[in-house]
Amino acid sequence: MKKSRILTATLTAALVGTLALTACSGGDSDSADGGNKEITFMFRGGTDEKAAYQAAIDKYTADTGVKVNVIVTDADQYATKLQAAVAGNNVPDVFYIEQASLQSYVASGVLMDITDAVDASGIDLDNIWPYGVNSYRFNGTVQGTSDGALYGLPKDVGPFSFGYNKTMFEAAGIPLPDKDTPLTWEEFVDICKQLTVDTDGDGVVDQWGTGLNVQWNLQSLVWGNGGDWTNEDHTEVTVDTPEFAEALQAFADLTNVDNVTPSAADAATLDTYQRWMAGEIGFFPVGPWDVSTYNDLDFDYDLIPWPTLGDESATWVGSLGIGVSNTSKYPDEAVQLATYLSADADAQQTLVDANIQIPNLIDMADTWAADTAAEPANRQEFLDIVQDYGHAMPAAFTYGAEWYDELWTNIQPVLDGKQTAADYLAQEQPKMQQLLDESIANAEQAG
Amino acid sequence: MTRTADLAPQAEGSTSPSPTPAAAPPVWRDRRARNRLHRTEHRWAAAFIAAPVIGFVLFTVYPTVYALYASLTRWNGLTAPKFIGLENYTALFGDEYFLKAMWNTFFYMIGIPIGLTLSLLLALTLNRQIAGRTAFRTIYYVPVISSLAAIAIVWQFAYNGDFGLVNQALSWFGIQGPDWLQNTATVKPAIIIMAIWKGLGYSTLLYLAAIQSVPASLYEAAALDGAGALRKFRSITVPMVRPVTFFLVVTNIIGGSQIFIEVNIMTPNGGPEFSSASIVWYIVRKAFKYQQMGYATAMAVVLGLIVFVITLIQFRLNQRNSFSID
Numbered sequence: 001m002k003k004s005r006i007l008t009a010t011l012t013a014a015l016v017g018t019l020a021l022t023a024c025s026g027g028d029s030d031s032a033d034g035g036n037k038e039i040t041f042m043f044r045g046g047t048d049e050k051a052a053y054q055a056a057i058d059k060y061t062a063d064t065g066v067k068v069n070v071i072v073t074d075a076d077q078y079a080t081k082l083q084a085a086v087a088g089n090n091v092p093d094v095f096y097i098e099q100a101s102l103q104s105y106v107a108s109g110v111l112m113d114i115t116d117a118v119d120a121s122g123i124d125l126d127n128i129w130p131y132g133v134n135s136y137r138f139n140g141t142v143q144g145t146s147d148g149a150l151y152g153l154p155k156d157v158g159p160f161s162f163g164y165n166k167t168m169f170e171a172a173g174i175p176l177p178d179k180d181t182p183l184t185w186e187e188f189v190d191i192c193k194q195l196t197v198d199t200d201g202d203g204v205v206d207q208w209g210t211g212l213n214v215q216w217n218l219q220s221l222v223w224g225n226g227g228d229w230t231n232e233d234h235t236e237v238t239v240d241t242p243e244f245a246e247a248l249q250a251f252a253d254l255t256n257v258d259n260v261t262p263s264a265a266d267a268a269t270l271d272t273y274q275r276w277m278a279g280e281i282g283f284f285p286v287g288p289w290d291v292s293t294y295n296d297l298d299f300d301y302d303l304i305p306w307p308t309l310g311d312e313s314a315t316w317v318g319s320l321g322i323g324v325s326n327t328s329k330y331p332d333e334a335v336q337l338a339t340y341l342s343a344d345a346d347a348q349q350t351l352v353d354a355n356i357q358i359p360n361l362i363d364m365a366d367t368w369a370a371d372t373a374a375e376p377a378n379r380q381e382f383l384d385i386v387q388d389y390g391h392a393m394p395a396a397f398t399y400g401a402e403w404y405d406e407l408w409t410n411i412q413p414v415l416d417g418k419q420t421a422a423d424y425l426a427q428e429q430p431k432m433q434q435l436l437d438e439s440i441a442n443a444e445q446a447g
Numbered sequence: 448m449t450r451t452a453d454l455a456p457q458a459e460g461s462t463s464p465s466p467t468p469a470a471a472p473p474v475w476r477d478r479r480a481r482n483r484l485h486r487t488e489h490r491w492a493a494a495f496i497a498a499p500v501i502g503f504v505l506f507t508v509y510p511t512v513y514a515l516y517a518s519l520t521r522w523n524g525l526t527a528p529k530f531i532g533l534e535n536y537t538a539l540f541g542d543e544y545f546l547k548a549m550w551n552t553f554f555y556m557i558g559i560p561i562g563l564t565l566s567l568l569l570a571l572t573l574n575r576q577i578a579g580r581t582a583f584r585t586i587y588y589v590p591v592i593s594s595l596a597a598i599a600i601v602w603q604f605a606y607n608g609d610f611g612l613v614n615q616a617l618s619w620f621g622i623q624g625p626d627w628l629q630n631t632a633t634v635k636p637a638i639i640i641m642a643i644w645k646g647l648g649y650s651t652l653l654y655l656a657a658i659q660s661v662p663a664s665l666y667e668a669a670a671l672d673g674a675g676a677l678r679k680f681r682s683i684t685v686p687m688v689r690p691v692t693f694f695l696v697v698t699n700i701i702g703g704s705q706i707f708i709e710v711n712i713m714t715p716n717g718g719p720e721f722s723s724a725s726i727v728w729y730i731v732r733k734a735f736k737y738q739q740m741g742y743a744t745a746m747a748v749v750l751g752l753i754v755f756v757i758t759l760i761q762f763r764l765n766q767r768n769s770f771s772i773d
Contacts (some may be wrong), residue, residue: 076715080735083524104738108525215716263608263626271607402737409544410630412719445521445529 038067039333042085042092043155044078044358048292052354054075056347060340066333085109089279089327093334097152097323099135099396100144103443105136105323106151112324115150117335121344127362129386132157134166135396136321142233143397152321153342156288156357159317162306163286163376165279166197167299168207177304177380183223185250188283188307192260195282209260209284211272214251214415215408217285219394220306223314229394229404230436237436239407240429247309248414248421250266257415283307287318288382292355295375303381305389317390399443403435517744524740535745545746547721548729551635555706555725558639559699563692565643566650571684573651574658584655595645599712602641604626606713628713631722638709638723650695657688675751693765697758704754707731726750 043053050072055422057068073081078096085091091110105111118125125133130146132154135322139148169176174194177183192209199207218223222228227243230236238244255261262272276284279299286294286303294301305313322342328334340347342360352359358379359365370379395401407428413419518535520528539545569587573580590598605612608626616622627637665683674682707727710717717724719734726746734743 075712080731083735083738086525101738104523104525108523110525271609400737408716410720412631442521442523 002269021290025077036065036067037330037333038069039093039328039330039337040069040071041337042071042073042082042095044073044075044096046075046289048354049289049356052326052351052356053341055354056341057337057352059346059350060337066330066335066337068280068337071320074310075221075347079174084401089199091325091327093325093328093330094337095323095325096155097136097321098394099319099321100150100398100401102136102321102323103138103143104311105445110323110324111153112326112328112331112335113149114153114324114335114338116295118150118153118339121335121339123339127364128154128343128360129157131317131386131390132319132360134391136323144392152323153338154360155322155342156351156360157317157319157386158287158289159358159382159390160220160315161286161303161381161385162220162283162315163294163301163303164283165276165281165299166302168279176302179302179304179381182305182313185307185309189254189258189260192254192282193258196260207280208262208275208282209258210254211261211275211281212251212254212271212285214411219246219391220252220313220315221251221309224306224308224312225310231397233302234398235436235440237403237429237432240425242422245420245422245425248425250309252417252421255415286376288358289356291376295355300375302376303378305381312389314391315385317386318393318395321395380420398436399439403432403439406435457724465737465746468727514744516746517741518748519745522741522744523738524578524734525738528741531591531741535742536749539745544721544724544729545726548726551722551724552704552706552726554635555639555642556703558643559696559703561639562643562699563650563695564645566647567654567685567688567692569647569651570658571680573655584652587651589647590645595708596712598645599641599709602637603713606637610739628723629719631719633713634718638706638713641709641713642703642706647698653691653695656685657691661687693761697761700757700761701754704750729770 041057045053053072054070057070060066061068071081073160079098079101082092082095086108097105097111102111132143133150134146134148135154135157136152137143137145137148137150139145142148164177166176172195176190177191189209195209196205197206197207198205222244225243225247227241227247228238230238255263262275272281272284275281277293277297279297286301308314322338324331324334324338345361345364348359348361348364351357352364359368365383369383371379395404398404411424414421414424467754481727483655494569519526519530521531521534522528573584573587577583606627608624608629610613611624613627614632625633627633661684665687669679705727706725709730710723710725711731714723717728727750730743730746730750733739733746
């Protein structure tokens with residue numbers, strides 16, 4: 001009797017505690033159907049972005065009479081909440097979808113094939129960036145080509161550009177970099193060295209050439225040097241090539257050999273971003289989502305092509321899609337909202353004016369870039385990336401990104417100069433290959 | 448079997464003062480069955496009992512059983528799970544990150560004895576007649592009621608290698624502090640220190656209550672026998688607050704095995720070389736980022752079993768050490 005009570009107490013204490021974790025997966029969206037049509041839109045974003053989207057959605061409601069119940073989360077909670085909503089059969093009618101998640105959501109029957117509905121809606125897909133539209137096409141085996149069925153529309157395309165602190169260059173008397181010719185790596189490191197100084201004479205360096213984050217900035221160096229993460233059809237991991245190793249080594253050397261960045265550890269945290277905003281860093285990446293913040297800073301900046309180890313500049317273009325649920329009660333209105341947010345000129349203007357993204361519509365983008373009075377002056381660089389030299393992220397079109405994340409997990413010793421890039425990559429390639437193989441197997445089973 | 452025999456065990460265990468225990472219950476039972484008022488009461492009783500039972504089945508038994516089943520499937524959390532037997536479990540033991548996350552999680556528990564010792568000492572201090580002790584009690588409790596996420600963000604700044612508060616404080620003593628969260632050697636201690644700080648007020652409050660309920664007569668008797676302060680602390684205070692210590696150890700281990708928010712906010716990528724990733728952090732990552740819900744559930748089951756066994760051992764040990772002053 002006594003023993004069993006202790007056992008029960010123990011069991012309850014232990015299991016309630018631990019397994020509650022797996023149990024809590026209810027959705028948190030319940031919409032009362034008050035006679036009128038009401039659809040649910042789930043998205044994520046920062047403060048400026050939330051405000052801009054709310055404004056666009058209010059206008060949609062005013063135009064169509066369709067009420068939109070908005071669920072908005074912070075970026076890092078979004079995937080969890082969406083998956084919980086799907087598991088709880090509470091899928092929002094319209095929601096953001098990541099490139100790397102598209103295939104599993106299609107295979108699971110969550111996303112609606114909106115090819116015909118979008119055709120019927122009369123929007124001109126040719127006037128939207130092909131990269132953006134194709135990112136959400138999937139033909140059953142390959143994603144990102146122009147022949148697949150459409151499972152979403154681009155919310156935006158995010159060209160990851162490079163910038164420099166114009167005020168700092170002028171103060172140091174360094175000629176401004178050319179906006180059309182990328183700096184060679186030697187030129188780049190040389191300018192960085194000139195900018196890395198102790199400005200107040202206290203013996204501590206307080207201004208640096210640059211400060212980059214390996215997870216978001218290595219891609220540009222690798223591609224610029226002719227390397228890549230995988231082969232063309234995303235079946236083989238190719239990080240163990242000399243081109244790749246050279247790029248990673250050059251990245252690590254910026255800190256350990258050239259000494260032009262704050263300490264290695266800092267590059268992994270937010271603070272080079274904060275230092276750039278404080279005007280202590282010469283070169284720093286600029287995404288369209290940064291512009292609203294950077295335009296308020298105390299210095300002038302402008303965009304240039306990424307410096308390169310080879311001849312050509314390279315960088316990535318991110319994208320986030322807007323998908324429609326297969327189980328939507330009002331599929332027509334759901335597709336209408338997706339096309340409105342992605343392709344309606346008024347909606348795009350609202351979002352572009354908020355400085356959170358570049359226009360999705362090509363004709364609008366050209367007008368937008370021509371406005372040289374705006375900051376940054378060389379906005380055209382964003383468009384060049386989308387049209388000419390931007391790459392999709394390495395894991396954008398694979399089934400899941402676990403293989404890709406593996407590269408970052410143990411990279412710290414390389415950044416600290418304790419391990420050579422070549423050694424590290426030789427050791428990582430088999431692990432990444434195994435994870436990629438598993439994800440391909442999972443894709444086949446899911447499909 | 449006769450009716451009397453059927454009821455015998457029940458009567459035997461009864462503490463009823465009735466002189467004829469074997470005969471009394473049937474009479475009582477028959478009377479109740481004839482009484483309409485009692486019948487209604489009976490139904491109400493059943494309804495009241497049913498509410499928690501249904502809740503328990505729905506929110507505890509069902510998810511537990513489903514989790515056990517899900518751990519035997521390949522499941523991405525979106526489509527129907529596919530049964531694969533023990534494959535997830537065998538894969539677990541070849542997964543270096545699982546083993547590392549498990550190791551990290553138990554490493555974090557070093558903070559539990561440290562935290563308990565500190566809070567017991569703090570409780571002793573706050574139990575004295577010092578000026579402003581109410582204010583101190585409140586101050587130490589503030590971290591407990593604050594949002595863990597907000598605290599983690601603040602500490603993340605405090606731990607910054609260059610301009611963080613912790614290293615600034617160290618530099619007053621001429622110590623060059625490390626970049627706490629970016630270093631495999633310091634990231635776990637950094638998180639432990641924060642967790643101790645966060646939990647201190649709660650443990651202290653419980654200890655304070657326990658210390659105040661120790662009968663003063665015990666100390667008086669000890670004083671008569673010539674016991675010093677240290678002796679009194681060791682032989683009276685520590686044993687008398689043992690139930691609270693036991694409670695705190697059990698709940699801290701269960702809570703500690705689920706450490707997640709601190710890790711997720713302060714080291715979103717699991718720290719340098721996976722050195723701060725906890726098991727729950729890894730479960731969440733596998734389940735929601737990589738959509739391997741079945742595999743993640745298998746990890747949750749293993750974690751649940753480990754916590755269950757540890758808790759069972761603790762209850763056993765406590766039973767042996769139990770202390771009473773009847």
